[in-house]
Amino acid sequence: MSEQHITLPEGSIERVTQTLNLGPTHPATHGVFQNILEIDGERVVSSESTVGYIHRAFEKIAERRPYYQITPLTDRLNYCSSPINNMGWHITVEKLLGIQTPKRVDYLRVIIMELARICDHLICNGVVGVDTGAFTGFLYLMRWRELAYEIYEEICGSRLTTNIGRVGGFERNFTPAAFEKIEKFLVEFPKALKEFETLMNRNRIFMERTQGVGPISAERAMNYGFTGPNLRAAGVDYDLRVAHPYSSYEDFEFSIPVGTTGDCYDRFLVRNGEMWESLSIIRQAMDKVKALPADVYHADVPAYYLPEKSDVYTKMEALIYHFKIIMGESDILPGELYNAVEGANGELGFYLISDGGRSPYRLHFRRPCFIYYQAYGELIKGAMLSDALICMSSLNLIAGELDA
Amino acid sequence: MSLTNDNIKQRLTDKFGEAVSQVEETFGMLNFTVPKDLNLKVMQFLYDDEELQFRFLTDLTAVHYPDRKGEELAVVYHLYNFAQRVRLRMKVYTSVEDPRVFTATRLFEAANWMERETYDFFGVNFVGHPNLKRILNVDEMDYFPMRKEFPLEDQTRIDKDDEMFGRGGHIGI
Amino acid sequence: MARPVQYNTKVKTVEIPEGYSGEGFFATSFDKAIGLARKNSIWPLPFATSCCGIEFMATMASTYDLARFGAERMAFTPRQCDLLMVMGTISKKMGPVLRQVYLQMAEPRWVMAVGACASSGGVFDTYSVLQGIDQVIPVDVYVPGCPPRPEAIIDGFMRIQDLIGQESLRRRHSDKYKELLNSYGIQ
Ligand code: SF4
DSSP states (O other): OOOOSSOOOTTOGGGSOEEEEEOSSOTTSSSSOEEEEEEETTEEEEEEEEOOTTOOOHHHHHTTSOGGGGHHHHHTTSGGGHHHHHHHHHHHHHHHHTOOOOHHHHHHHHHHHHHHHHHHHHHHHHHHHHHTTOHHHHHHHHHHHHHHHHHHHHHHSOSSSOOOOBTTBOSSOOOHHHHHHHHHHHHHHHHHHHHHHHHHTTOHHHHHHHTTSSOOOHHHHHHTTOOHHHHHHTTOOOOHHHHSOOTTGGGOOOOOOOOSSOSHHHHHHHHHHHHHHHHHHHHHHHHHHHTSOTTOOBOSOTTTSOOOHHHHHHOHHHHHHHHHHHTTOSOOOOEEEEEEEEETTEEEEEEEEEOSSSSOSEEEEEOHHHHHGGGHHHHTTTOBHHHHHHHHHHTTOOHHHHHO | OOOOHHHHHHHHHHHHGGGSEEEEEETTEEEEEEOGGGHHHHHHHHHHOTTTOOOEEEEEEEEEOTTSTTOOEEEEEEEEETTTTEEEEEEEEEOSSSOEEEOOTTTOTTHHHHHHHHHHHHOOEEETOTTOSOSSSOTTOOSOTTSTTSOSSOTTOOSSOSGGGTSTTTSOO | OOOOOOOOOOOOOOOOOSOEEETTEEEOOHHHHHHHHHHTSOOEEEEEOSHHHHHHHHHHSTTTOGGGGTOOOOOOOGGGOSEEEEESOOBTTTHHHHHHHHHHSOSSOEEEEEHHHHHHOTTOOSTTBOSOGGGTSOOSEEEOSSSOOHHHHHHHHHHHHHHHHHOOTTGGGSHHHHHHHHHTTOO
């Protein structure tokens, strides 16, 4: 506080803090979060967050659904990168059932997951741009997100809530058109990303707005349960793809971008860096896929993987399996496991307890957003109101994931 | 030196003896149960010990087993060691009538909302929690929806009212 | 080098409504003229809560561009908007907020429920989700899909335009309309 030049009368508004209600439908909060801020002029003194505005009871629904019907639920967790959630769930179930997927399936999965990561980071960084006053980047990048959505569409038929893949592999093989589109993406997107970086990274205004905003030390971040890009921005190189590789991530060469201060600018740079890494991973995966026989797209587990429709009509065995899977009668082993994948904004964990029944006994999603959003109050303490909003968008909070 | 599940097991039994029970390994992760009044002590030990260093709370949730008399609710902690990349799972059982468990918020800030969520879903009462109230559901809710006895569906809806929709087929017209 | 400037030569004008025209004058009813003006400059208020909101982002952005339909200006204040676009799951906790937003809008106002969740609760037949926003506010157009494709959202938007274009100026004062609002407890 600077020294006072005028003497304020008792009870005047400058001498008291005010309460400001931000949300749940405030236009500047992307998603439905409510924050009640205590502000002193423009500075945030303290804040209290309320969440749960789109609580949809995923965990309860999951206790009533057979395993394959849970995939569409996972779509709706982090809907900016639903393929990662889908695959995470499939990998969890495969681990429970002891299914070994062929290498080609793993690589195809990697391609899709990295594409999803790019889409997610694209939105997050675009939105940070919007909040600092640069709408251009967002509008420009949206075009390439559409391209990625076209790739999803080519593979599974839908754009956003993909429901991509099945337990054991993919529902159908990638078409040549899908590969073409991925190639196209790999050629065109780097140019756009480069341009975006030129626009933002060394932009004076952008740097002023984001540097030193919402910083967090590595130690605090870990205590708060940060994972993913937000933790890496604080300088911890924790990435599940390296720490506990799944889906053959150990076959790929990539580095983990880390920041130092954990502020909005670092988070932005880490996300940008990750997009480049993802591109390189996709590139490598494409090369690897080419070297493998082109007709493998699922594991050979007839008891869990839906048979071809034409076989169902002609072969008795296929019909039985089809019936068993659809009616939820396939044998699921009892067991208890925790499996996590590196979601677009952190460690997305599935804690699954199966009692051998048709649906899980208990399924808990470890949603990274939910856990790190607690730190928001601490991050914005003492910051300006407008910085608090940038801080919120740079954390990449996805309401669907947060509220489950 | 790398930390193996056997090491952890050894350290725990050395320190707590019989209190650490049901030690098993599932899918490569160590799994054990401790009495509910020891949960903080064990976590503190895991946190402080130079060798173990479980300093990251990955996940905290609960499970409801209505058939186990006296220990219906299990609170499950997933802890993580960053240096050695090791996970472990710790469980604490409590009865539904007296669902009181010590809070882990002093140790991990992350536990704050996870415990609130667990309270919201299962009604586990975390003793010492700074702000234990509902987080996801509306404050007026008077039951704990994730307990097994409560239905998934909202019972007041009248247009989907047959067995398939979980409303018994007798409500409505 | 030619500069990459293009002049839009494909200007589309709206159809002239029915009316009498003679030398130097054109007469039509207020309904039609005002309807025409209203329907081509709708100010939407996006009330995006979850997944469908992301599809709406795509609808707004460069590829699909909702602005072509006269909805250039997204306004985020309910006071100045004509069209409430509800996209995404509305939980019971959110219900009162939604209603509040609706009440703040000035007449005439329209509501569009985008996606299965907003229309009927969708896949979430659960204790925490409102089973369709028509339980708390009246809805004009429902767009099915989970999420609806941007084309579908645009189609829903055009249905709204049709409704607006044809609406009689008296509708908002009619007893029937008052009854409708009363059934939602809105005076
Ligand atoms: S309709 Fe589907 S996509 Fe839209 S909000 Fe609901 S679950 Fe999400």
